[in-house]
Amino acid sequence: MSTDPMVVGTAGTKAGKAAARARARRRRSATSNRPGWLTYAIMAVVLMLSAYPLYYSFLLGSSDAVSIAQTPVPSLIPEGNFLENATRVISSDIKFWPALLNSIIAATVTAASVVFFATLAGFAFSKLRFRGRGPLLVFLIATMAIPTQLSVVPLFILMAELGWTGRLEAVIVPGMVTAFGVFWMTQYLESALPYELIEAGRVDGCSMLRTFWHIVMPAARPAAAMLGLFTFIGSWTAFFWPFIVLGSANPTLPVSIQLLQASYFKDYSLILAGVTIAAAPLIILFLFAGRQLVAGVMQGAVKG
Amino acid sequence: MSTTVAPRRPAAPAAPTPPSGGLTWRQRLGIWDFRYSPYLYISPFFVLFGIVGLFPLVYTFWVSLHEWSLIGGKGEFVGLGNYTQVIAQDNFWVGLRNTFSIFLLSGVTQTLGALLLAAVLNQNIRAKTFWRMGVLLPFVVAPVAVGVIFSKMFADQAGLINTLLEGVGLPSVGWHSDVLASHVAIATMVNFRWTGYVTLIFLAAMQAIPKELYEAAMIDGAGRVRQFLSVTVPMLRPTIIFVVITATIGGLQIFDEPRVFDQAGQGGSSRQWMTVTMYIYELGWGAQQSFGRAAAVSWILFLIIIGVGVLNYLLTRRIATGETTRTRTTPAAAPLVGTVPAGTAPAAATTAPVSDPPPTRTGKDPS
Numbered sequence: 119m120s121t122d123p124m125v126v127g128t129a130g131t132k133a134g135k136a137a138a139r140a141r142a143r144r145r146r147s148a149t150s151n152r153p154g155w156l157t158y159a160i161m162a163v164v165l166m167l168s169a170y171p172l173y174y175s176f177l178l179g180s181s182d183a184v185s186i187a188q189t190p191v192p193s194l195i196p197e198g199n200f201l202e203n204a205t206r207v208i209s210s211d212i213k214f215w216p217a218l219l220n221s222i223i224a225a226t227v228t229a230a231s232v233v234f235f236a237t238l239a240g241f242a243f244s245k246l247r248f249r250g251r252g253p254l255l256v257f258l259i260a261t262m263a264i265p266t267q268l269s270v271v272p273l274f275i276l277m278a279e280l281g282w283t284g285r286l287e288a289v290i291v292p293g294m295v296t297a298f299g300v301f302w303m304t305q306y307l308e309s310a311l312p313y314e315l316i317e318a319g320r321v322d323g324c325s326m327l328r329t330f331w332h333i334v335m336p337a338a339r340p341a342a343a344m345l346g347l348f349t350f351i352g353s354w355t356a357f358f359w360p361f362i363v364l365g366s367a368n369p370t371l372p373v374s375i376q377l378l379q380a381s382y383f384k385d386y387s388l389i390l391a392g393v394t395i396a397a398a399p400l401i402i403l404f405l406f407a408g409r410q411l412v413a414g415v416m417q418g419a420v421k422g
Numbered sequence: 423m424s425t426t427v428a429p430r431r432p433a434a435p436a437a438p439t440p441p442s443g444g445l446t447w448r449q450r451l452g453i454w455d456f457r458y459s460p461y462l463y464i465s466p467f468f469v470l471f472g473i474v475g476l477f478p479l480v481y482t483f484w485v486s487l488h489e490w491s492l493i494g495g496k497g498e499f500v501g502l503g504n505y506t507q508v509i510a511q512d513n514f515w516v517g518l519r520n521t522f523s524i525f526l527l528s529g530v531t532q533t534l535g536a537l538l539l540a541a542v543l544n545q546n547i548r549a550k551t552f553w554r555m556g557v558l559l560p561f562v563v564a565p566v567a568v569g570v571i572f573s574k575m576f577a578d579q580a581g582l583i584n585t586l587l588e589g590v591g592l593p594s595v596g597w598h599s600d601v602l603a604s605h606v607a608i609a610t611m612v613n614f615r616w617t618g619y620v621t622l623i624f625l626a627a628m629q630a631i632p633k634e635l636y637e638a639a640m641i642d643g644a645g646r647v648r649q650f651l652s653v654t655v656p657m658l659r660p661t662i663i664f665v666v667i668t669a670t671i672g673g674l675q676i677f678d679e680p681r682v683f684d685q686a687g688q689g690g691s692s693r694q695w696m697t698v699t700m701y702i703y704e705l706g707w708g709a710q711q712s713f714g715r716a717a718a719v720s721w722i723l724f725l726i727i728i729g730v731g732v733l734n735y736l737l738t739r740r741i742a743t744g745e746t747t748r749t750r751t752t753p754a755a756a757p758l759v760g761t762v763p764a765g766t767a768p769a770a771a772t773t774a775p776v777s778d779p780p781p782t783r784t785g786k787d788p789s
Contacts, residue, residue, distance in 0.1 A: 178574065263731070264479065274713075275481075330463075355567075358678060400564075401562060411555075416554075
């Protein structure tokens with residue numbers, strides 16, 4: 119398009135052409151103000167710093183104890199022992215398969231549950247009127263500043279009372295809905311969900327729940343996907359609470375990594391093969407969903 | 423709950439509703455649905471928070487006033503006995519020192535590094551998404567995994583870092599034996615995982631700064647450094663405050679990385695890198711098995727975090743405001759809330775003329 123419809127509409131064709139010229143000028147300068155090689159050099163170094171430790175883990179995981187001791191700086195070409203080390207990890211007594219299954223279940227259930235309950239609450243906070251809405255939302259936001267990790271003692275006592283110590287429920291249930299999730303969905307639905315749609319639903323006689331299911335959920339999908347992604351990552355990488363409440367009897371992957379390190383500390387090829395396997399699923403996920411994660415962080419995701 | 427079906431659909435004839443005078447049960451249900459559903463929808467969070475957030479917080483204090491062991495459960499009331507006992511322990515103070523040292527080392531470098539990196543990324547570079555993904559990659563790796571990897575890289579003997587140092591003629595460092603060096607190593611792990619994340623938060627905020635401000639600064643003859651210090655940093659103030667506060671809350675509770683810095687998990691032979699949270703774990707689930715003392719330390723740390731959070735808020739507000747108080751008069755209201763949407767979409771939610779709720783929606787059934 120050569121003319122700016124907005125300008126044309128308001129100020130005539132001449133102004134439109136001028137605007138087009140200005141835009142072309144801007145485009146030209148956009149290519150000329152590309153930064154120099156130094157910027158790319160810095161970025162390349164940063165990229166290397168963020169990728170190398172992971173590659174290092176793979177390199178040592180493909181090596182063996184003797185070669186690790188001899189060459190502290192591993193060759194960039196991996197040795198061929200990764201599969202062998204991986205087999206040793208799996209057959210060691212860190213309960214690899216149960217841990218993997220636990221991590222998958224915990225992360226999936228937590229993510230699904232957070233997305234559902236957060237969208238439900240976000241719908242109410244952003245689009246429904248009810249007494250106490252404002253104060254409740256402020257309260258919810260304030261709870262994000264509470265360092266909950268410090269209440270492990272009573273939480274552990276509670277789980278012991280319920281008989282949940284060593285069971286996956288203890289990890290899943292406390293994280294089933296988060297203040298951040300609710301806040302995130304509230305923010306999103308506030309702008310993304312037009313009142314007209316809800317009204318239309320009500321005019322058609324939808325109940326609130328039907329409105330939620332058929333109108334709100336589809337509208338919330340982009341933000342819900344990001345929230346699910348972040349929750350999944352958070353759950354997958356969590357260590358402190360699973361470590362305390364699950365212990366080595368029924369671990370998640372991070373807990374079994376710690377076990378691996380504690381029991382096989384003489385052989386880092388084994389340990390780092392385990393670390394690589396445990397990190398791989400999320401790194402693969404990152405290759406596919408990294409773009410969404412970047413967008414999610416930039417739209418205001420908050421630290422863990 | 424609601425099984426109401428759209429009235430036009432004849433598919434649910436199970437409950438015939440005679441449309442005779444007064445409100446039918448279905449209409450009444452509709453009103454209830456409209457009036458009470460919001461509370462139902464927000465209740466999961468508040469119920470769960472009450473059980474696993476608020477109650478434990480208060481209960482921690484209760485536990486801290488008692489003899490209370492992992493196995494035996496509640497014992498006698500000891501008042502502030504656990505507190506005095508804990509404060510008399512050297513390990514408590516060592517833990518506090520280590521926690522603050524690691525927190526400062528990581529927090530300061532991370533914030534400054536992320537600011538600079540964001541400025542680099544904020545240029546008109548090619549393959550933007552690629553570089554952004556590049557800095558975010560470490561975020562998906564579990565802190566425990568990062569800790570194990572870096573503990574090997576920072577090995578005192580025959581470690582990668584020490585070998586490289588020796589390669590360029592520098593002395594090798596006792597990354598595990600030396601107190602400060604171990605803190606640097608752990609801060610490096612934290613920064614590895616979080617710097618990219620914080621960078622993207624800053625980048626999003628930078629992109630929201632109006633270009634006119636830079637143009638004005640350029641006309642006034644400001645160079646790039648000057649622009650960064652006098653335009654970018656002051657405009658990022660709310661975001662910086664937000665990042666610093668979340669870093670405080672998270673950083674002072676650090677556990678995962680130092681826990682796996684060696685295989686024993688005690689924080690080193692002379693507790694060089696034992697943090698307060700590791701100390702809490704040790705008191706409660708280690709040799710002592712004293713929930714009372716663990717709870718006491720939890721409460722102390724809780725108060726410290728609140729205190730430092732407030733202090734940081736005041737400090738960053740002052741620093742970031744600095745000389746340019748006049749350029750920005752936005753009230754610092756709701757620093758935590760207003761800054762979360764550092765960037766695009768949610769920010770638009772607060773600034774764009776969102777179709778405000780029409781006054782007709784007042785909790786009454788519209789029919």
